[in-house]
Amino acid sequence: MDGVAQLKKRLADYTTSLYDEGYLDDQFVQLQQLQDESNPEFVVEVVSLFFQDSQRLLSELAKALEQQSVDFRKVDAYVHQLKGSSSSIGAQRVQRACISFRNYCDDQNIEGCLKCLQQLKNEYSLMKNKLETLFKLEQQLLEAGG
């Protein structure tokens, strides 16, 4: 009883911090609202797709920026995709990092792009950790009977 209450509070506080610190925006709430008894794993499924897709895109971006002659339209296309998917799940900081990235693509600035890629990787890593922690807390609460 005490355990469940504590877990609930921990989950609520953690969730609040994610919104306060700008990691997540309202779109994540929208995703949670689409989850129900007939689709109990919806959020985890969508987020898993996001992880897979992001890993692929980050690796393609690294490759594209290593080329002798960088194809900026290709780089921009990858960033556009990542911007879209991060926006669709409410991963606000990842989305914002994509927006900055696209500006450097427009300027065809390789240095800038490489810096942005690093920043994007960092933001993605943080987001992944935060979401995995969130899911773990939810799982703990469920298992404790909450």
Added chain:
Amino acid sequence: MGSGPADAKFHVLAVDDSLIDRKLIERLLKSSSFQVTAVDSGSKALQFLGLQDDEKRDPQPTPVPPNHHQETEVNLIITDYCMPGMTGYELLRKIKESKSLNYIPVVIMSSENIPTRINRCLEEGAEEFFLKPVQMHDVNKLRPHLMRGKQSQETTKHQ
């Protein structure tokens, strides 16, 4: 399935090259009790609708069986704007230029808020233009278009 045309759910064809966005739009539409078919390109959408795409820009050769059954006629098409190959705008034009399909309402989705783009789509006959990420309140706007589309379809059939 046993249910007559009067009981049939509205059938929405969703077109988006992003797997995440397809999953999202499918969930949104299904939670409004719409039947959904989701495809990843304009070419596949045209194949599904039974229209041949002469330009064959789709790199994926996997065929989609054309939809000939009364019960699963498409009542609305919702498509992403930015797609490799055929854009959502090009898909919209092909639908509106087609004598057999131009009664189907088309809705465009885009992550970018570009007024000239929006106007172009609306002028070409799109019913609505949704900014991504699409949410429940957007999907709630589809019902009147779906009902009108079904009525026009009935009228077309009886001529």
